[in-house]
Amino acid sequence: MNILKAVAAAALCAPFIAQAAWPDKSIRLVVPYPPGGMTDVFARPLGQKMSELLGVPVVIQNRAGAGGTVGSAAVAREAPDGYTLILGTFGTHAVNDALFKELPYNSLKDFTPVCTVAAVPSVLSVNASSSIQSLAQLLDTARANPGELTHASTGIGASPQLLIELLKQEAKVDIRDIQYNGGGPAMMALLGNQVSMIFDTIGTSMTQIKANAIRPLAISSKSRSPLLPDVPAVAETLPGFEVVPWFAIWAPAGTPPDVVQKLNDAINTALKAPDVGQKFSGIGAEVMGGSVADFAAFHRAEYDRWAQFIRDTGIKLE
Numbered sequence: 001m002n003i004l005k006a007v008a009a010a011a012l013c014a015p016f017i018a019q020a021a022w023p024d025k026s027i028r029l030v031v032p033y034p035p036g037g038m039t040d041v042f043a044r045p046l047g048q049k050m051s052e053l054l055g056v057p058v059v060i061q062n063r064a065g066a067g068g069t070v071g072s073a074a075v076a077r078e079a080p081d082g083y084t085l086i087l088g089t090f091g092t093h094a095v096n097d098a099l100f101k102e103l104p105y106n107s108l109k110d111f112t113p114v115c116t117v118a119a120v121p122s123v124l125s126v127n128a129s130s131s132i133q134s135l136a137q138l139l140d141t142a143r144a145n146p147g148e149l150t151h152a153s154t155g156i157g158a159s160p161q162l163l164i165e166l167l168k169q170e171a172k173v174d175i176r177d178i179q180y181n182g183g184g185p186a187m188m189a190l191l192g193n194q195v196s197m198i199f200d201t202i203g204t205s206m207t208q209i210k211a212n213a214i215r216p217l218a219i220s221s222k223s224r225s226p227l228l229p230d231v232p233a234v235a236e237t238l239p240g241f242e243v244v245p246w247f248a249i250w251a252p253a254g255t256p257p258d259v260v261q262k263l264n265d266a267i268n269t270a271l272k273a274p275d276v277g278q279k280f281s282g283i284g285a286e287v288m289g290g291s292v293a294d295f296a297a298f299h300r301a302e303y304d305r306w307a308q309f310i311r312d313t314g315i316k317l318e
Contacts, residue, residue, distance in 0.1 A: 032071025049270035068092035080254035202284030
């Protein structure tokens with residue numbers, strides 16, 4: 001009888017023993033945006049390096065739609081077994097919860113933080129033909145002419161709008177924010193002198209900066225970027241100002257801690273690889289990484305920060 005019990009117990013434990021061999025099949029890394037975007041650019045080299053480290057394929061799957069909510073909601077519903085992950089952003093996992101009235105997931109409850117990946121500063125620029133030469137001059141002009149200066153944004157709740165709204169709040173100025181359908185049309189509006197300024201990622205802005213088509217005035221990170229060492233941080237004019245859109249990896253809630261730790265170790269190792277670092281730095285990204293606990297605390301702080309900011313500013317989807 002005891003032998004039969006032992007055999008039965010072993011059979012019941014078999015699935016759990018199998019899990020200890022994780023990973024034993026391919027891992028899916030969902031990018032909730034279209035191919036070719038910033039998130040996708042990070043996912044490709046990171047996924048390849050993780051595949052080498054974990055010994056199984058890491059397959060990138062683009063599931064775009066509704067500001068990243070389609071892909072995020074899909075991952076939230078997946079089994080918490082470590083085989084489906086999402087490379088999300090501060091938009092999908094910090095801003096959207098406060099922005100959408102009926103979001104099909106909760107960023108804090110439906111996901112397990114795994115590891116931060118990168119942060120990408122934005123640059124505030126004007127057309128090269130503009131008479132404005134510095135952030136201080138821009139703010140003085142805005143104060144002298146309330147509501148006359150304009151800014152090109154890429155959508156309600158997207159980082160350019162959050163950046164300009166924070167700048168307006170901190171500097172106590174009135175700048176009109178004009179919405180465009182994406183970064184391309186927004187930049188074209190600046191190049192055509194249809195708007196006064198734009199906050200755009202450093203990687204995207206560099207092409208126009210190098211072509212002397214736009215003039216960078218300030219960068220959104222707390223310190224200057226190696227790509228633009230002569231461009232001051234906004235914080236040099238407005239102390240404490242810092243908004244750096246970030247990217248990170250989550251798993252569905254309930255993913256076993258040991259699996260999460262293995263993923264975290266692999267991601268941190270991948271981020272330290274010279275070829276991955278070079279690809280990230282080439283587009284102005286700052287490599288992040290760190291422990292699971294640190295990321296969980298960071299995510300919570302960013303979630304609370306943007307929820308409060310959106311309430312204070314009254315930003316809402318039409």
